[in-house]
Amino acid sequence: NAGVTQTPKxxxxxxGQSMTLLxxxxxxxxxxxxxxQDPGMGLRLIHYSVGEGTTAKGEVPDGYNVSRLxxxxxxxxxxxxxxxxxSVYFCASSYLAERENIQYFGAGTRLSVL
Amino acid sequence: RKEVExxxxxxxxxxxxxxxxxxxxxxxxxxxxxxxxxxxxxxPKLLMSVYSSGNEDGRFTAQLNxxxxxxxxxxxxxxxxDSATYLCVVGTYNTDKLIFGxxxxxxxxx
Numbered sequence: 001n002a003g004v005t006q007t008p009k010x011x012x013x014x015x016g017q018s019m020t021l022l023x024x025x026x027x028x029x030x031x032x033x034x035x036x037q038d039p040g041m042g043l044r045l046i047h048y049s050v051g052e053g054t055t056a057k058g059e060v061p062d063g064y065n066v067s068r069l070x071x072x073x074x075x076x077x078x079x080x081x082x083x084x085x086x087s088v089y090f091c092a093s094s095y096l097a098e099r100e101n102i103q104y105f106g107a108g109t110r111l112s113v114l
Numbered sequence: 115r116k117e118v119e120x121x122x123x124x125x126x127x128x129x130x131x132x133x134x135x136x137x138x139x140x141x142x143x144x145x146x147x148x149x150x151x152x153x154x155x156x157x158p159k160l161l162m163s164v165y166s167s168g169n170e171d172g173r174f175t176a177q178l179n180x181x182x183x184x185x186x187x188x189x190x191x192x193x194x195x196d197s198a199t200y201l202c203v204v205g206t207y208n209t210d211k212l213i214f215g216x217x218x219x220x221x222x223x224x
Contacts, residue, residue, distance in 0.1 A: 031210060040122075042201070042216035043158070050210050058211070090157055100146050101205050101212055105157035 002026050006091050006106035013081045013113045021076040021109050023091030031094045032074035033058075033103065034066060036087040043090065049074055081113045115140055118215040120202050126221045131192045135218045137202030138184045146205040147178055149187050151198045152217065158201055161187075192222045 004025045013019055023032065033048040035058075045058030049068040063085060065077045074093075078085060088110050092103040120137045127133045139147075147164035162169065164176040164185050175188040185202055202215035 033211075035214075040216065043214040045211060048210065056210075100163060101210070102148070102160055102163075103212060105159070107157050108155075 004091055004093055004104050004106035006089075006109050008109060009107065010110045011112070013078075013111065015082060015113060017081050018077070018079050019081065019111075020078075021089055021091075021111075023074045023076070023093075023106055025072055025074075025093040025104075027093060027095075027104065028071070029093035029095050029104075030071075031096070031101070032068065033092045033094070034064070034074065034076045035090045035092065036060065036085075037090060037108075038087050046076065046089075081111075083113045085111065086113045087111060116215075117141060117213045118202055118204050120215040120218045122216060123219040124221050125218065126223060127192050129192055129194060129222055129224055131222075132188065132190045133192055133220065134189075135187045135200055135202075135220075136184050137186070137215055137218075138182075139202075139204045139213075140183070141204070141206060141213075142183065143206050144183075144204045146212075147176075147185050148203040148205075148212075149174075149176055149185075150201040150203055150214075152201055153198045158214075161200070189220075192220075194222050194224065196220060197222045 034046040035043040047066040052071040091106040094103040149161040150158040151161045152158040168177040173190045199217040205212045
């Protein structure tokens with residue numbers, strides 16, 4: 001039961017470097033999300049996708065790009081990393097059952113930008 | 115005003131105690147409500163959904179008050195393993211997105 005898998009688990013970047021975070025789910029969910037979590041701020045939505053080939057902006061999209069070329073994968077890219085992007089990143093996937101959107105999370109990626 | 119507000123705590127309680135958390139939400143169109151649990155340095159996990167009629171799962175009881183726009187979580191007979199951060203989560207009808215509160219931290223001591 002893999003569920004939602006995020007890679008890598010940890011990463012240290014220098015300012016200006018780029019990287020891609022990968023999220024993979026094996027539950028055939030239509031919806032996928034990228035959040036960041038900072039102390040005292042809670043989970044904030046970066047980008048999300050309601051199906052293969054679609055993406056939409058969340059609450060804090062600046063500095064990030066995403067792609068959903070395959071239903072099971074959702075990629076988060078940082079083109080030019082900044083220290084303000086130091087955070088814990090969580091991916092989630094979900095389906096809509098009646099009125100409920102129940103999200104399942106990956107284990108997170110801890111990113112430090114120096 | 116935040117869309118979902120919680121007391122950050124920490125709530126420090128002895129084993130066996132009963133503890134309650136409240137959460138308020140600002141969007142009256144909200145239709146779905148959840149409590150998630152997050153252990154230190156781990157991902158959030160669904161604890162329970164919250165229904166208008168209230169619901170119970172073992173030692174945990176969740177209630178919704180639409181008139182006052184708040185949700186509550188009651189934990190009876192607290193265990194050491196209940197120590198975690200509890201996230202209040204709200205969604206609107208057929209929404210693609212959920213709004214997460216910043217969490218209430220619970221510490222249960224022996």
